[in-house]
Amino acid sequence: MTRASVGRRARLPRRALLGAGLGLLAGCSGEAGPVSRLRLATGPEGGPYNAFGKALAAAVAASGLPVEIVPVGTAASVDNLRELDRGAVDLALAMADTAEDAVRGREPFSRPAGVSALARVYVNYTHLVVxxxxxxxxxxDLAGRPVAAGAEGSGVRVVAQRVLRAAGLTTGAAPVRERPLGLGESVAALREGAVDALFWSGGVPTPALSELARVTPVRLLPLDGYVDALRERHAPVYTAVTLPGGVYGPAEPVGTIGVGNYLLARTDLGGPVVRDLLRVVFGRWRDLLREVTAGARLEPRFAISTGGVPLHPGAVAYYRSVYG
Known part of the structure; x- marks a missing residue:
């Protein structure tokens, strides 16, 4: 699936999009009908969103539902929320801080976005790798140096810029020289000496970083000291978490910043579709998270914690029917 095909869908009349949603409802209610396709905005190849999207597509295909999940590669969170809001995709993955900015119409969004949450699925760990x-x-030591700060349109870039601002490294005589690079480009730039550090936000371990650490010894800098500043200035979605020792080589654990990841949907996606999707998500969560983050669990009390992003009515109905 290419971004061009996403754009073509975005130009479909809203009436056509709604018609597709109604057709999907009919298929999931037990009536005979064609398989319907739901486009899921994920992230770059090699990243955790991309892995989660492929795993969800496989799980839905194996479930027998008359639904096909089509992962769409993107720059990630910011990109995904914009595509979801304008109807170019049906589902999306996004970081909690960016999702809250979207529903409140805060920068980098020019107005409130019409999106809703299905579940908080796992936590991203913020990596600052040198x-x-x-x-x-x-x-x-980053003052005046080139730093890979996440691709344009990604949630990594949002977190990186906020951390750098909190550290006082975006102004003054020697501000950080930010490079808007995706994960693969960031890894290559660090290995080649084109940047002195890279930011990444994702599951643990992230395969691209594991491969980097296999060929080039790396260290991770602690970031947990900035959690309070981020919570006070932006949102309470930021938490202190610990990167386990030995994941990327160094034996000692490193404190850092955790940010939840949400599975999101268009607000007009049918409730029965949402309930069916959540049955698959909770039935196959081990498969969905296996390639995304080690040791994570998906539990209802965790999944419904979506902060300022409202749960989709179909998600509310699912949680009430299953868990009371």
Missing amino acids: LADGPVRSMG
Whole structure:
């Protein structure tokens, strides 16, 4: 699925989109009908959103539902929310902080977005990676240096810029020189010395970073000291978490910033469709998270914690019917 095909769908009349949703409802209510396709905005190849999207597509295909999930590659969170709001996709993955900005119409969004949450599915760990033998030993050492700060349209970029601002590294005599690079480009730039650090927000371990650490010793800088500043300035979605020791080489654990990830939907997606999807998500969560983040569990009390992003009515009905 290409971004061009997403754009073609976005130009469909709203009436056509609604008609597709009604057809999907009919299929899931037990009536005979064609398989309907739901486009899921994920993220770049090699990242956790992309892995989750492919796993969900496989799980739905194996479920027998008359639904096909079509993962769509994107830059990730910001991109995904914009595509979802304008009807170019039906489902999306996004980080909690970016999703809250979207529903409230805060920068980088120009107005409130019409999106709803199905579940909080897992937590992203913010990585600030440097070469083990490089010149950067602390956040202060980043002053004036080139840093890979996430691709345009990604949630990584939002978090990176907020952390750098909280650290006082975006102004002054020697601000950080931000490079808007995706994960693959960031890894290559760090390995080649084109940047002195890279930001990443994802599950643990992230395969691209594991591969980097396999060929080039790396260190991770602690970021948990900025959690309170981010919560106070932006939203309470930020939490202190710990990157386990030994994941990318160094034996010691590292404190960092955790941000939830939401599975989101258009607000006009039919309730029966949402309930069927959530049955698959909760029935196959081990498969969905296996390639995304180690040791994670998906539990209802965790899944319904979507902060300022309202749950879809179909999701509310599912949780009430199953868990009371």
